[in-house]
Amino acid sequence: MRVSLFFLSNGNASEPKIHTESPRPRILNEETAVVKFLREHYGITVSKLTRLVGYVDLNYHVTARDVQSNLYIDEVPGEGFFLKISNSDDSKRPAFLSAVTAMMEHLRQKGLACQKTVRSISGHMITQISSPSCSSGRPVTYLASVRTFLPGQVLARTRLSPQMLYDLGAFTAHLTQSLQ
Numbered sequence: 001m002r003v004s005l006f007f008l009s010n011g012n013a014s015e016p017k018i019h020t021e022s023p024r025p026r027i028l029n030e031e032t033a034v035v036k037f038l039r040e041h042y043g044i045t046v047s048k049l050t051r052l053v054g055y056v057d058l059n060y061h062v063t064a065r066d067v068q069s070n071l072y073i074d075e076v077p078g079e080g081f082f083l084k085i086s087n088s089d090d091s092k093r094p095a096f097l098s099a100v101t102a103m104m105e106h107l108r109q110k111g112l113a114c115q116k117t118v119r120s121i122s123g124h125m126i127t128q129i130s131s132p133s134c135s136s137g138r139p140v141t142y143l144a145s146v147r148t149f150l151p152g153q154v155l156a157r158t159r160l161s162p163q164m165l166y167d168l169g170a171f172t173a174h175l176t177q178s179l180q
Contacts, residue, residue, distance in 0.1 A: 023087040025058045025142045027131040034083065037129050038062060041120045042146055043070035044081065053154070058085040061149055072119035082115060082149040085129060091143040094126060101125050101145065103179075110178035112171075115147035 027033050031049060038044040048063035062081040067073045090096060101117050108114045117125045130141045158164070 023089045024056050025085045041127050043068045043121050056087040070121045077148050079149045079151055082147045085142050085144045097126050107178055118146040
C-alpha cells in the first residue's frame with residue numbers, strides 16, 4: 001500500500017471560533033467561476049471538474065484538456081490537478097498557507113508522496129479568487145492553490161489490514177523524521 005500525504009483541514013485547531021456565518025467559500029456560479037479562474041490564472045482548460053470532500057475549504061479534482069500560456073507547467077499530469085480554495089479564515093492568513101506549501105515541498109524532497117504546488121501563469125504559488133458575497137453582494141476574496149492530484153482512498157473508508165496498519169506506521173515515522 002502506498003501512503004501519501006495531502007492536506008484538507010484548515011490547520012487551526014488551537015483557536016476555536018464561533019461562526020455566525022460559515023467560513024466555507026461561497027462562490028457565485030461556482031463551477032463556471034472555477035473553470036474561468038483556472039483558465040485565466042493557470043492556463044488550464046478544464047475538461048472535467050469534480051468537487052471533493054472538504055471540511056471548510058472547497059476542493060476539486062481537475063481533469064485538464066490542455067494548458068496554455070503557463071511556462072511553469074511542462075505537461076498536463078496524467079492524474080490531473082487538485083484545486084483548493086481556502087476558507088475565509090485561512091484566506092486572511094497567507095503566511096499560514098505559504099508555510100503549508102513550503103512544508104509539502106520539504107516533505108516531497110524527503111521522498112514522501114505529497115502534492116506538488118503548481119505556479120500560476122504569473123509565477124505565484126497562491127492566488128486569489130473573488131466572488132460577490134451571497135449575503136451582502138460585496139466582493140469576497142479567497143486564497144487558492146493548484147497542486148498535482150494524488151489519487152487514493154480516505155483512510156476512514158478503508159478496511160484496514162495488518163499490512164496497511166504497518167505501512168501507515170512506517171509512513172508516520174518517515175513523516176515525523178522528515179519534519180525534524
